[in-house]
Amino acid sequence: DTAVSQTPKYLVTQMGNDKSIKCEQNLGHDTMYWYKQDSKKFLKIMFSYNNKELIINETVPNRFSPKSPDKAHLNLHINSLELGDSAVYFCASSHQAGGRTDTQYFGPGTRLTVL
Amino acid sequence: AQSVTQLDSHVSVSEGTPVLLRCNYSSSYSPSLFWYVQHPNKGLQLLLKYTSAATLVKGINGFEAEFKKSETSFHLTKPSAHMSDAAEYFCVVGTQGGKLIFGQGTELSVKP
Numbered sequence: 043d044t045a046v047s048q049t050p051k052y053l054v055t056q057m058g059n060d061k062s063i064k065c066e067q068n069l070g071h072d073t074m075y076w077y078k079q080d081s082k083k084f085l086k087i088m089f090s091y092n093n094k095e096l097i098i099n100e101t102v103p104n105r106f107s108p109k110s111p112d113k114a115h116l117n118l119h120i121n122s123l124e125l126g127d128s129a130v131y132f133c134a135s136s137h138q139a140g141g142r143t144d145t146q147y148f149g150p151g152t153r154l155t156v157l
Numbered sequence: 158a159q160s161v162t163q164l165d166s167h168v169s170v171s172e173g174t175p176v177l178l179r180c181n182y183s184s185s186y187s188p189s190l191f192w193y194v195q196h197p198n199k200g201l202q203l204l205l206k207y208t209s210a211a212t213l214v215k216g217i218n219g220f221e222a223e224f225k226k227s228e229t230s231f232h233l234t235k236p237s238a239h240m241s242d243a244a245e246y247f248c249v250v251g252t253q254g255g256k257l258i259f260g261q262g263t264e265l266s267v268k269p
Contacts, residue, residue: 046200073255083195083245085259098256132200136255143189143208146257148201 045069046149048133054155055123063118063152065133073097073138074116075146076108079130091116123156130154159184159250163260171268176220176235178263180248183229189251190231192222195262196244204246207231218242243267 046067055061067074075098076088090098091110105121120127133149164179182188192204205216212224222233231248248260 077257083262085201085247087256090255098254134201138255143206143251144255145191145203145206147203148193150200 046133046135046147048131048149048152050152051150052153052155054157056157057123057125059123060119060121061123061154062120063131063133063154065116065118065149067114067133067135067147067149069135069137069147071135071137071147072113073136073144074110074113075134075136076116076118077132077134077148079132079151081129085132089116089118120154123154125156128154128156159188159252159258161190161248161250161258161260163246163248163263165263166261167264167266169266169268170238172240173237176233176238176242176265178233178246178248178265180231180233180260181229182231182248182250184250186253190222190224191249191251191257192216192220192231192233193247193249194244195247201247204233238265238267240267240269 049064073092075090079085089108093113094110107119110116130151130153132151134146136144136146138144160183162181190207193201195201205214207214207224215221220235246263250258
């Protein structure tokens with residue numbers, strides 16, 4: 043059984059389009075995250091939700107909007123896509139909110155390519 | 158503020174020889190430290206974590222890391238490399254807000 047799943051795995055789109063990436067976890071965790079991995083493989087957190095409430099919001103353009111319909115799902119919607127949005131986006135989940143010792147479990151990633 | 162620095166962007170070893178991936182950290186309080194591995198075109202998998210218990214932490218696949226406060230280091234080692242160990246390795250520090258801060262990554266190549 044997949045613990046943290048993301049769809050789609052690959053996403054190729056044109057500049058200016060709007061797209062969404064979906065994430066689901068079946069671990070019963072309360073907290074979910076979105077990370078962005080750039081072309082140099084550097085990973086940086088974007089958002090974190092605990093039980094549907096936003097708790098971390100890094101300096102991310104307003105074009106990125108996370109949505110959590112329930113604590114098992116955290117989707118990422120991106121408006122007006124730009125070339126610089128091309129990256130691999132990872133979803134993760136953990137048991138606790140704000141727990142610095144808590145293990146985060148990562149999904150397989152979504153490779154977004156903006157043409 | 159918390160940060161991690163991985164001292165080598167690329168390490169190459171021969172199969173069967175030891176692996177050493179170096180990581181230094183900076184933290185204003187007792188840190189939580191992790192090593193994650195990312196195989197090509199895959200997600201991240203936790204290898205091991207340190208959370209102020211034993212300073213020598215054993216992980217999966219024969220990896221271990223030693224927390225050295227005096228040197229602010231958390232180096233990852235394995236006695237004998239296997240071809241399947243070829244991957245990108247990330248040293249990570251956990252923060253009070255639950256945010257993980259990643260190092261720049263070390264690419265490990267294993268030669269036959």
